[in-house]
Amino acid sequence: GENVEQHPSTLSVQEGDSAVIKCTYSDSASNYFPWYKQELGKRPQLIIDIRSNVGEKKDQRIAVTLNKTAKHFSLHITETQPEDSAVYFCAANSKPGPKGTSYGKLTFGQGTILTVHP
Amino acid sequence: DTAVSQTPKYLVTQMGNDKSIKCEQNLGHDTMYWYKQDSKKFLKIMFSYNNKELIINETVPNRFSPKSPDKAHLNLHINSLELGDSAVYFCASSRGAFNSPLHFGNGTRLTVT
Numbered sequence: 001g002e003n004v005e006q007h008p009s010t011l012s013v014q015e016g017d018s019a020v021i022k023c024t025y026s027d028s029a030s031n032y033f034p035w036y037k038q039e040l041g042k043r044p045q046l047i048i049d050i051r052s053n054v055g056e057k058k059d060q061r062i063a064v065t066l067n068k069t070a071k072h073f074s075l076h077i078t079e080t081q082p083e084d085s086a087v088y089f090c091a092a093n094s095k096p097g098p099k100g101t102s103y104g105k106l107t108f109g110q111g112t113i114l115t116v117h118p
Numbered sequence: 119d120t121a122v123s124q125t126p127k128y129l130v131t132q133m134g135n136d137k138s139i140k141c142e143q144n145l146g147h148d149t150m151y152w153y154k155q156d157s158k159k160f161l162k163i164m165f166s167y168n169n170k171e172l173i174i175n176e177t178v179p180n181r182f183s184p185k186s187p188d189k190a191h192l193n194l195h196i197n198s199l200e201l202g203d204s205a206v207y208f209c210a211s212s213r214g215a216f217n218s219p220l221h222f223g224n225g226t227r228l229t230v231t
Contacts, residue, residue, distance in 0.1 A: 043222040108161040
């Protein structure tokens with residue numbers, strides 16, 4: 001099955017700095033890689049995702065890069081703000097097997113606690 | 119309107135009891151999930167239903183039994199609760215089973231004493 005490793009587990013930056021979180025995955029058939037942000041006591045919410053047919057995607061201060069050969073993808077947050085403080089999760093899918101056996105699913109990384117200091 | 123709603127938000131109960139958590143989505147999605155988030159924040163899938171059919175059943179004790187009466191609802195029943203069941207349980211839904219965004223509910227914090 002899919003194995004997703006996420007680093008670092010904690011990240012502390014000053015307001016205005018950039019933050020980078022990295023993930024590796026094991027299933028070479030994976031083709032969908034979302035990132036979720038979870039604020040304290042809240043639900044995880046999608047912030048950006050990327051599919052395997054592109055290498056980079058950007059949405060304002062957030063960007064994600066994907067290296068399929070190396071099987072890793074990264075989240076980049078520029079000009080960080082205190083409200084970016086949260087737990088960030090990467091995830092990767094695995095394709096389904098034949099009907100009746102293991103279906104595809106989304107496997108999450110262990111999470112990164114990002115703290116942005118004012 | 120909340121897209122994925124689950125009840126209750128908090129559940130405090132004693133060991134050995136049986137409890138249920140309900141989930142409903144109004145997004146028209148065909149796939150629903152239960153995830154467990156432990157004290158270390160790790161999100162682990164438990165079950166998934168696609169069009170009311172169970173498609174993912176991870177290594178979960180059979181004290182946990184999901185039920186999907188229709189595409190918009192996925193409930194979780196837990197028998198003989200144990201201390202280790204204490205966690206936050208998230209319901210989620212998506213369009214398609216493995217390659218589209220998950221929409222999570224607000225979670226149910228289960229505390230077993």
